[in-house]
Amino acid sequence: MSRLIYLEVQPYFRAKEVADQNQLAVVTPTKTAARALGKQKRSLQDLAMHLLPRETTIASPLGAQRALRQAIHQTVHPHDIEGTARAWMPTVQALLRSSPSFNITLENCSERATQLLQVTQRYVDILRQQSQLDSAAALWRSVEQQLEQRPVLIYGYFQPRLDELTLIDAIAADGSIVVLPIGTGDLFRESRIAVEWLQQKGWTIHELEALPQTIGEQLGQQFFAPANAIAGPSAYAYSNIEAEVRGTLAQVKQLLHEGVSAREIAIIARDEVAYGPQLLEIAWEYGIPLRALYATPLNTTRFGAWITLVLEVIEQKFPFEATAKLLSHPLCTNPEAEFWSMVRRRHPADFAAWQEVCQSVLNLDLSVLKFGPRARRETWVERIQTMLKTFDLRRRCSRWARESLAFNALNRALVNLAKPEEEILTWSAFAQEIRELLAIEGVPAQPGRGGVELHNPGSVVGARYSYLFVFGMAEGSLPAPVRNDCVLDFHERKALRHVDIPLELASEAARQEALLFHYLLQTVTEAIVFSYASLNGRQEQLPSPYLAQLGLKAIAPPEMPVASLEALRKLSLRRAIHPEDVVLQNAIHAWAVERHRESSAPQDEYDGVTGMPLDYRDRVFSVSQLTNLGLCPFKWFANKVLKLGEPEESEDDLSPSRRGNLYHKVLELVFKEVQNDPQRSLHDPELLKAQFQIVEQAMKLTDLPVWEAWRTEHLQTLQRVLNQPDFLPDGAEAIALEAKFEGIWHDLKLIGRVDRIDRTPQGLVLIDYKTGSSAPKGVSNAEGKACIDLQLPLYQQVAAPTLFPDETVATSYYYSLTKTKKLSQTLPSDQALADVADRCKAHLEHGHFPVQPDVGGVACQYCAFDMVCRQGSRLSRKSRKENTNGAD
Numbered sequence: 001m002s003r004l005i006y007l008e009v010q011p012y013f014r015a016k017e018v019a020d021q022n023q024l025a026v027v028t029p030t031k032t033a034a035r036a037l038g039k040q041k042r043s044l045q046d047l048a049m050h051l052l053p054r055e056t057t058i059a060s061p062l063g064a065q066r067a068l069r070q071a072i073h074q075t076v077h078p079h080d081i082e083g084t085a086r087a088w089m090p091t092v093q094a095l096l097r098s099s100p101s102f103n104i105t106l107e108n109c110s111e112r113a114t115q116l117l118q119v120t121q122r123y124v125d126i127l128r129q130q131s132q133l134d135s136a137a138a139l140w141r142s143v144e145q146q147l148e149q150r151p152v153l154i155y156g157y158f159q160p161r162l163d164e165l166t167l168i169d170a171i172a173a174d175g176s177i178v179v180l181p182i183g184t185g186d187l188f189r190e191s192r193i194a195v196e197w198l199q200q201k202g203w204t205i206h207e208l209e210a211l212p213q214t215i216g217e218q219l220g221q222q223f224f225a226p227a228n229a230i231a232g233p234s235a236y237a238y239s240n241i242e243a244e245v246r247g248t249l250a251q252v253k254q255l256l257h258e259g260v261s262a263r264e265i266a267i268i269a270r271d272e273v274a275y276g277p278q279l280l281e282i283a284w285e286y287g288i289p290l291r292a293l294y295a296t297p298l299n300t301t302r303f304g305a306w307i308t309l310v311l312e313v314i315e316q317k318f319p320f321e322a323t324a325k326l327l328s329h330p331l332c333t334n335p336e337a338e339f340w341s342m343v344r345r346r347h348p349a350d351f352a353a354w355q356e357v358c359q360s361v362l363n364l365d366l367s368v369l370k371f372g373p374r375a376r377r378e379t380w381v382e383r384i385q386t387m388l389k390t391f392d393l394r395r396r397c398s399r400w401a402r403e404s405l406a407f408n409a410l411n412r413a414l415v416n417l418a419k420p421e422e423e424i425l426t427w428s429a430f431a432q433e434i435r436e437l438l439a440i441e442g443v444p445a446q447p448g449r450g451g452v453e454l455h456n457p458g459s460v461v462g463a464r465y466s467y468l469f470v471f472g473m474a475e476g477s478l479p480a481p482v483r484n485d486c487v488l489d490f491h492e493r494k495a496l497r498h499v500d501i502p503l504e505l506a507s508e509a510a511r512q513e514a515l516l517f518h519y520l521l522q523t524v525t526e527a528i529v530f531s532y533a534s535l536n537g538r539q540e541q542l543p544s545p546y547l548a549q550l551g552l553k554a555i556a557p558p559e560m561p562v563a564s565l566e567a568l569r570k571l572s573l574r575r576a577i578h579p580e581d582v583v584l585q586n587a588i589h590a591w592a593v594e595r596h597r598e599s600s601a602p603q604d605e606y607d608g609v610t611g612m613p614l615d616y617r618d619r620v621f622s623v624s625q626l627t628n629l630g631l632c633p634f635k636w637f638a639n640k641v642l643k644l645g646e647p648e649e650s651e652d653d654l655s656p657s658r659r660g661n662l663y664h665k666v667l668e669l670v671f672k673e674v675q676n677d678p679q680r681s682l683h684d685p686e687l688l689k690a691q692f693q694i695v696e697q698a699m700k701l702t703d704l705p706v707w708e709a710w711r712t713e714h715l716q717t718l719q720r721v722l723n724q725p726d727f728l729p730d731g732a733e734a735i736a737l738e739a740k741f742e743g744i745w746h747d748l749k750l751i752g753r754v755d756r757i758d759r760t761p762q763g764l765v766l767i768d769y770k771t772g773s774s775a776p777k778g779v780s781n782a783e784g785k786a787c788i789d790l791q792l793p794l795y796q797q798v799a800a801p802t803l804f805p806d807e808t809v810a811t812s813y814y815y816s817l818t819k820t821k822k823l824s825q826t827l828p829s830d831q832a833l834a835d836v837a838d839r840c841k842a843h844l845e846h847g848h849f850p851v852q853p854d855v856g857g858v859a860c861q862y863c864a865f866d867m868v869c870r871q872g873s874r875l876s877r878k879s880r881k882e883n884t885n886g887a888d
Contacts, residue, residue, distance in 0.1 A: 003172055004206040005198055006179045010217045012036065012464060012522065015155040015179045024153040024177065027168075032455070033156035033462030044157070044167050045135070048142035052133065056141070059132040060416040061440040062433070067130070068092065071122040076115055082436075088119065091487040093136035095120045097163055099501050100140040109499070113492045139163040142170075149173035156462030158519055159512060160194050162502060169201045178203070181519070185224055187511050216524040223518055223549050235473065235530040235547050237554035244533045245275070245282050246567075248469050250560035251529065252452060253286050255467060262289055262452045264466035268520060270478040272456050275471050276445050279454060286564045289451030293459075295442030303397055303406040304438045306331045310387070311431045314371055318351045331396045331403070333362055349705075365390075371427050380430045381418040385411075405443040413437050457516040466526040473554075474532040474541040479513040482506050517546055531557070597870070600877040607869070608634040608849035614641070616844040620749045623791050629840050630779025631786060632859035634869050637849035646864045654710060658699070660771045663817050664755060665695045666718055667769070668737045671756070675734070682722045688715065717818060724820045732758040732765065736803060743798035746837035754799050763810030766795040775814045775823040777858045779836055786854040788828045788836055797833075851875065 008014045019026055019037045026039040027047065034041035049058065059067065069085045078084045095102070095116065102121050109117065127133055133141055140163050151173050157164055158181050168178065178198065182191045195205065213221075219233060238244035252265055269275040272294040283290035298304035309326040316322060324343065327333055339361045348354045351370060358364040368390045371383060388394070388407075397403035417433060425433075446454075457478075472478050484490055484506075493503040504512075521528070532554065534541060543554050562568045569584045573591055593606050603609045621629075629636040638644045654662075669691040674680050680687055692715055701707050721727055728734065736757035743750050758765040768791060770776075777786035792812040800809045814823040843849055851869040853859040860871065 002204045003174060003176045003202065004178070005195060005203050006177055006206055007182045007195070008179060009181060009183065009221070010213060010522065011155070011158070011179045011181045012462065015153065015462075018153055018177055018179070019155075022151075022153070022175075022177075024151050024175070026153045026155065028156040028462060030156060030459055030461065030463070032453075032460050036462060036464035037155065044139060044164055047171065048138040048167060051142040051145050051147060052138065053145065055131050056133050057131065058135050058138065059127055059130075060413060062413060062437045063130075063132065063416050064127075064134055065089065065436065065440060067126045067132075068119070068123050070126055071119050075119045075122050088116070088487055091116060091485055092120050092123060093134060094503055095501065096124070096134055096136040097139070097161060098503050100143070100163075102501075109495065110492050113488065113496060116488060139167045143167055147171055151175040152177075154178040158461055159190055159515060162197075165194055165197055169198065169203075177206075181522075183224060187224070187514055187518070189511065190508060214525045215527070216522045219521040219524075219528070219550060220518050222551065223521060223546070226549055226551060233528045233530065233550065233552060235543070235552040235554040236557040237543065238531060238533050238557055240535050241275070241533045242278065242282075243557075244471065244531050245278050246563070247557045247560060248471065248529070248531055249279070249282055249286050249288055250563040252469065253288055253563050254561065256288065256452075260467065262450060264526075265452045265469070266460060266463075266465045266467075266523075267452060267454045267469045267471065268457060268460065269454065269471040270456060270480055271472065272445075272454060276454060280446050283452075285566055289448075290446060290454060291444075291448050291451045292446035292454040293444045294454070294456070296445045297439050298406050298409060298441045298443065299435070299438035301403055301406040301443065302329075302331055302400070303393070303403045303410070305329070306393070307410070307434065307438060310369065311434060314369055315428065315431060318349070318354050318366075318369075320347055320349045323348070323354055327358075331393060332391065333364060335362055374424055374426050375430075376421060377423045377425055377430070378418045378421040380425060380427070381414050384414060384434075401447045402443055402445070405447055409441050409443055410437070413441050457520040460523050461516070461519045463523045464525065465523050468520075468524040468528040470520070470528065470530045472532055473530040473544040473547055474536070475544055476541070477532070478544050478546065479510075479517065482509045482513070530554070598874050598877075603850045603878055607851045608637045610847040610849070612847040614844045614847065616748060616841055619844075620751055623750070623752045623794055626748070626750075626794075626836075626840060627776075627779055627790055628859070629843060630788070630790065630836050632851070632853040632863075633843045633849035634851040635853070635859055635863060635865060638865040638868055641849075644865060644868060654701070654704065654707075656771060658701075659714070660769075662695060662699060662701070662714065663718060663771060664738070664769055665699075666692050667721070667756075669694065670722065671734050671737050682728060685719055688719055688722065692718070720820050721817050726822065727815070727820070728758070729760070732760045735759045739799070739803055741799040741802045743802045745794060745798050746834065746841075748837060748841070750794065750798055752794065752799060754795055754803075757800070757803065759807075760810060763808040764800055764804060765810055766792070766800060766812035768792070768795070768812075768814050770814050770816050770823065771818055773816055773819050775825040777854075777856070778828075780854040781832070782835070784852075784855040786856055786858040788832050789825055790833070790836065792825065793827055793833055 006014050006018075016037055018024065019039060025042070026034065026037055027042055027044060028034040028037070028039070029043050031041040052058075065085055068089055069081050072078065072084050072088065073081050076084070102117050124134070124137070143163075143166050147170050149171055152168075152171060154168055154172070154177070157168075157178075160168070172178075180191055180195065182188050182195065199205070215233070236244075236247065238247055248267070252267070255265060256262060267279065267290075269279075272292065273296075276292045276294060280290060280292055299308060306326070306329050309322065309329060312322045313319070313326050327335060328340075339357070342357055342361060346353065346357060348357050351366065355366050358366055368383075368387050371380075375383075388411075394407055397407040417437065470478075485493070488496075488503070490506045493505055496503055497505075530547060530552065532541060532543060547554060562571060569581070569587060572584055573588060596604060597606060605611070625636060625640065628639070666688070670682060670687060673687055673691065674682055696702060696707075696711070701711075704710075734756055736754065739754045739757055741750075741752055741754065754766055755769045756767040758767065776789065776791065778789040778791075780786050781788055792814070795812050796809050800807070814825060815821075816823050851871050852875075853871055860866065
């Protein structure tokens with residue numbers, strides 16, 4: 001019995017017939033091809049791995065990268081060894097697959113080709129010294145062993161490489177069969193070369209009768225020899241990629257609803273990575289079980305992101321933001337609000353501070369993240385494994401299939417990373433290797449069992465599906481353009497053919513792309529749907545030329561049934577239906593609120609116009625509260641009624657408010673010392689330094705990162721203030737410092753504090769310190785301009801009569817501590833102040849607190865409620881007259 005080659009236009013039927021009738025070991029390149037024959041997947045790569053000597057192991061991805069970096073360093077000496085290794089690895093592996101050895105004369109090769117061949121040979125030698133082998137060279141190495149031949153059926157290797165042909169010939173005993181599709185066109189040139197090679201090895205071509213055709217085989221013939229259009233396939237042009245994904249998945253869900261098995265449906269995308277995330281997201285929304293088996297690096301998983309955060313936290317010595325991100329990660333402790341409230345107050349920014357907070361609230365010991373500067377490889381790996389156990393990452397990752405696979409992949413890779421065990425590494429060097437490992441090692445994007453599968457054309461060669469949905473049928477996407485290798489271009493590859501290194505050339509790459517599409521067409525038995533997006537982002541796309549070869553023209557997609565509850569809610573948003581859907585009713589309400597907010601209609605309760613009165617007689621106001629109410633009623637309402645103030649949070653710099661507190665408190669203590677001891681002088685720098693030190697310690701300013709650099713500047717500023725003659729004029733005596741007062745102003749209860757009150761021969765002088773360079777603008781007048789100062793008039797009309805009822809007020813003013821001068825300010829008339837008081841009371845009596853900042857936007861500076869009020873262009877559509885009706 002001889003070894004046979006079945007040349008078939010429709011290879012599946014013949015392979016299925018042989019697999020069912022003969023006891024042959026079936027070898028296929030993919031699980032999909034094996035499943036089509038009803039067999040377990042066993043590829044040539046699997047066989048090669050099994051046939052390797054026991055002492056030889058396949059190098060891990062990280063080990064291979066490490067060996068290639070060493071080979072490049074010893075041979076080429078580039079500036080960027082790591083970048084060169086990443087760029088060269090695909091080409092080096094292509095060289096390993098192309099030839100069993102590189103014992104060739106390099107005289108006629110280009111400089112780049114010579115370097116690559118030398119590096120590849122050195123790379124192989126380095127791995128051999130470690131009893132390792134690159135996976136790309138496994139087929140050639142396995143052929144060198146004493147192989148036991150067996151009868152095999154080879155199916156799915158429709159464009160076999162030389163190493164694959166060599167292994168097939170080596171393992172195939174009499175009775176073996178290779179099934180190859182072949183045609184008369186130029187596209188099958190490589191297939192005919194493979195057949196000739198096998199014939200030279202003693203294989204025999206077996207002629208067979210033609211078998212019945214499915215729609216897939218008919219399309220395959222149409223692709224090579226366009227004739228009359230074939231009924232069955234459809235092509236749709238969508239507006240964008242999201243519409244393409246939604247429209248296609250709606251058709252998939254319709255088939256599933258009709259009882260079609262998910263195993264009978266496949267989604268094909270030439271670029272799985274581009275379509276995968278959006279497909280998975282919308283499939284989840286539609287309730288479609290979708291499996292995406294393309295590899296995604298560990299650093300794109302939740303687990304990989306957590307490891308990356310750990311490395312950042314350790315290297316940067318526990319900074320606030322990075323550590324907070326780590327502890328709030330879904331795979332971490334996920335603390336309660338109490339913990340974050342304490343974190344915001346304390347603002348920990350080093351290991352000791354974070355350790356104290358975590359132990360006191362979470363009972364979590366962070367010492368497992370405290371790594372030393374240098375250690376052995378195995379010690380670093382043990383520390384990482386201990387860290388994973390401490391944070392219980394295995395259990396936390398088990399909630400997601402992909403994360404569980406990522407955890408297991410890292411654990412396996414750590415075993416290789418620990419070798420050689422005795423090597424001493426710095427932490428930064430080891431952390432860099434961890435990052436490389438996360439970038440190199442991969443896991444399936446969406447693993448699992450069953451469901452509709454996402455594939456690229458190459459992974460379904462030889463498979464069988466009833467329904468296919470092919471994405472991205474746009475020019476430049478499918479077929480993928482042939483591009484030069486950035487390391488070894490096609491001209492240099494052609495030159496290497498003369499020394500028996502058959503790397504793929506441009507023409508071969510183009511033919512392979514076309515044949516992949518041809519084999520894709522052959523997999524479908526019932527129906528196939530092509531689609532593309534007319535716009536990819538902002539770039540217009542044209543239909544693929546393959547559609548014209550099939551006699552298809554893309555049309556507008558049909559209207560599909562609503563495929564998800566979310567889509568139904570979107571359609572129902574304008575109609576108050578489905579009252580049982582609480583989410584939809586809330587969405588309708590929220591949408592109506594937004595429409596009203598953006599319209600020209602008067603403001604309502606969602607803009608502060610509640611209509612619910614507040615009795616001002618029961619409330620006590622500070623001067624700043626009245627200022628906010630007079631500048632923008634909603635700002636006061638959001639803070640004091642809705643209680644939307646920002647949470648208490650520690651600051652890592654000296655904010656304007658903290659600087660003001662510092663200056664006020666230091667000046668108060670200096671004045672008190674002078675009052676207690678008249679022999680002391682305000683100009684004494686030692687007095688200032690002593691009081692400054694007391695205040696900075698009380699305010700914990702020494703904890704600020706760059707406080708020492710700022711300290712001298714603030715001391716100098718205060719010293720300049722104290723040295724100014726007009727700061728405490730001759731004849732003036734400071735009789736009150738930070739004086740608190742309570743009183744009534746136009747029936748409004750007030751409390752406040754005056755920074756300083758001096759007694760002069762002319763009367764009392766009330767002084768308010770400012771760290772800015774200009775006086776405050778005040779509250780809005782009737783035209784909305786911020787120009788009515790409240791603070792100084794209230795000091796004169798309320799504070800002075802309350803604190804010193806028997807004395808007259810000479811004047812009041814603001815004093816700029818940074819400019820060391822008095823700030824000019826015009827006091828408003830009594831009528832203007834009365835109007836402000838009446839307007840404030842009207843806002844409270846009518847529950848009328850509209851988003852109505854002053855026209856100059858003073859109220860919006862340093863406002864914490866901008867995301868709530870969303871003032872801006874929308875306010876121009878609201879009538880100011882309507883906004884003020886409630887207060888009139």
